Amino acid sequence: MMTEVIDTAFFDRDIHRVARDLLGRTLVRRRSDDTRRARIVEVEVYEGQNDAASHARSGEPTDRTWPMFDRPGRIYVYTIYGMYHCLNLRAPSQSGPGAILIRAAAPVEGAGRMAVGRGLIATAERYDATMDSDLLSGPGKLCQALDIGPEMSGEMLGDGMLALEPGEPVCQNDPDSVDSTPRIGLNPDTCGESCRWPWRYIVADSPWTSCRAG
DNA sequence: CGTGTGATGTCT
């Protein structure tokens, strides 16, 4: 098992390059006696004042959104619809602020414990792999499964219990299998043309992404 | 398979 950890310099490049390079990387959640690993298969880019869908669209940081304006590699976690959390990683955009939403992943280690975190089963021993493909297929699910909450927001990736390992980078090994689409769940009334920007990056034909057809 | 809706916290 690869245990090398990616340095935060990884994030100090244009946010779209970083987003593509995240595909295939391994997200690691470590606690005592509990390591969970997941391979990233779907991300979305959110920029700054040019991007009506971004939490940084005002151009000014707030108590919640400041990690989107801070050092590359910061963790930004926010609560959505009162009950779910979304994990983002800070990287710089042309307009300055930015963060990459981690939307979906494939379980690599600790799938049973992830399913317990999701509330799908009571104990990890009861895990049945047939429930796999939806285990991490959305940003809320991913945070439930990896026990990621707003208390982690503002930490540097790698400093605490969440880190990134090299994994198998899709954009280097097989560039043709990186697809891009418009982002998911945006409100057309408030987001305007940014609704159509192809800033969602996925591993083509992966069964682990959200919004799969068939 | 599809669409509709309720749960719920924090922001503007």
Added chain:
DNA sequence: GACATCACACGG
């Protein structure tokens, strides 16, 4: 009042 969501209910 909006929201970068999810699980469940229901109809075909």
